[in-house]
Amino acid sequence: MTEKSDLNGSKPIGLRTDVLIVGGGVIGGALGLALAREGLSSIICDPTPVETATAPEFDGRAYAVALASRRMLRALGLWSQIEPDAQEIKDILVSDGRPGEKASGCFLHFDHREIGSEGFGHLVEDRHIRSAVLRAVEKEPLVTYLDGVRVEDWEQTSAWAHAQLSDGERVQARLLVGCDGRASKVAQKAGIDRTTIGYDQVGLVCAVRHEKPHHGVAHEYFLPAGPFAILPLTGNRSSLVWTERADMAETLREASDAVYLAEIRRRFGEFLGQVELDGKRWVYPLNLTVARSFVGPRVALAGDAARGIHPIAGQGMNYGLRDAAALAEVLGDAARLGEDIGSVAVLERYERWRRPDSTAIALATDGINRLFSNDVPVVRAARRFGLWAFGQVGPLRRTAMAFAAGARSDLPRIMLG
């Protein structure tokens, strides 16, 4: 249990907990909830005040929630709250093209009926999933959420991680987990290096309203500058994830909404009718970054802090949730055996479970991106033929779809449904 403790009498030691989670986003929150199910207490620190993090203004970002992630969210009691705002992906169309041109005829069609009734998953806007997580965290007695609070510094002794918080409080935890994103301070402080491949690309993200219904179809166009995805949201709305060369992106970032919209229309085509912006425009530098290790003495990394991938495969949040589920399971099992949950022997089980997976997805998405972000005619021709050939091979296509939907044999128990 997290408790105010001064067991040593003369020297008060602040708050005591099993796990201190640095970063209170979706992954950090889900980790806290999953740990609570294992009977483990946690304190979550996040510098952003809750009101800002859950402001109802639609923020234009959306996550693809794969089947395995949905099962986890259901087990944590979150899915029923998220579902009304979740759009099911019924089909995925992948094609190759150039801005202003009609997409190539050789496209791939992934139909959810080919992988069974559960489908590819859902698209959910950031704020809906985030507020569902935060509401559940608030009700969970084993989780203490400290918002507007930063972990200023921490160090580990043989039995504890000791952290100093920005509000003057001190926390003593068996384990400190960094869920603090691609530029993880926890990883830096732990001396864990990262392998980063910088793409000369940025991700432009926004939501649009359109005249015609999308029928639950997700589109992925491979344009020379990088992939352009149209992902269906609830109602006649879609989330656009648009990859562009960094130099071009600077111009687009500065552009007026009208110019920006015109650029969208050139890529988007006419099939959804009139299009207008819905919410803010976001620009993210894209890179691929994998921590050399996911664990250290009394420290572990999860989500983007462990591995940040290219958004092309829509797997970022799914991978982060799988980290959270796997880590909670490893720690819960260890605690039931009386093991020290912050020991390297225990943490290595998490590392061995999750790190190989990350390397595979990172290399695969990197390869796909390099293959498709290319305008050399021969490569384009080969790509079109390859897409067509890939589409003709049923088993190969079904494996790719099952992989995208998160149906893998090594899933944590909470994701097995």
Add this chain to the structure above:
Amino acid sequence: MPETAPRIDAEEVEKFEAIAAEWWDPKGKFAPLHKMQPVRLRYLVDQIAAQFGRNPGGPEPFDGLTVVDLGCGGGLLCEPMARLGANVLGVDASHRAISVAQAHAQDMELDIAYRCATVEEVASDGLEAEVVLAMEIVEHLPDPGAFLLDAAKLVKPGGLLIASTLNRNAKSFLSAIVGAEYLLSWLPRGTHDWRKFLTPDELAEKIEAAGLKVVDRKGMVYRPMSDDFALSSSDLSVNYVIMAEKRS
């Protein structure tokens, strides 16, 4: 008075004195024990919980039980048992192992009693426990039968003796000696003397000769693909564990 055979092999104790500092290093000399730790702990926790009607998922499920760990080394099993709420006494013939165990328990803020003694000395004090552990110890002893007689004295009626060791056959020779000590360098060369190993039947016979009833035996099988150990009902060819009960 007939001269009694020594209960402790001084050379064996010396081998362990030399490497005591590495007890808690999962990549050190005791790496195989760390690899085996989850599976043997799972076995102990499940069996002890079942025997004494405890819920293994609850807080401090072993509260009120006394566990004596014979050949406790650096305390690798004592600490988990203490975290699960048991009163724990760790016993080892190596002074340095006991010092390492005491220092580590203090760091972890765990209350564990450690004693540098032989099982004979502990048994003569009239101590009794619900659970007596003899994990990876009998293969290091000159007279396992005498050791088990004393160990059995420590078990309360209705209590358990759980012992694990290495089988004696061609496969265990290859895995434990050639594999673990020479090829993989998991263990320091000379850690094991294969001739001292007991087959499951031999160990069971000695345990029953000490007045206990053998109630379970399982193999602990190394899986190279996942680099871990798993319990097996059928494969006791290398590492195995035997559980016995003192019937009242």
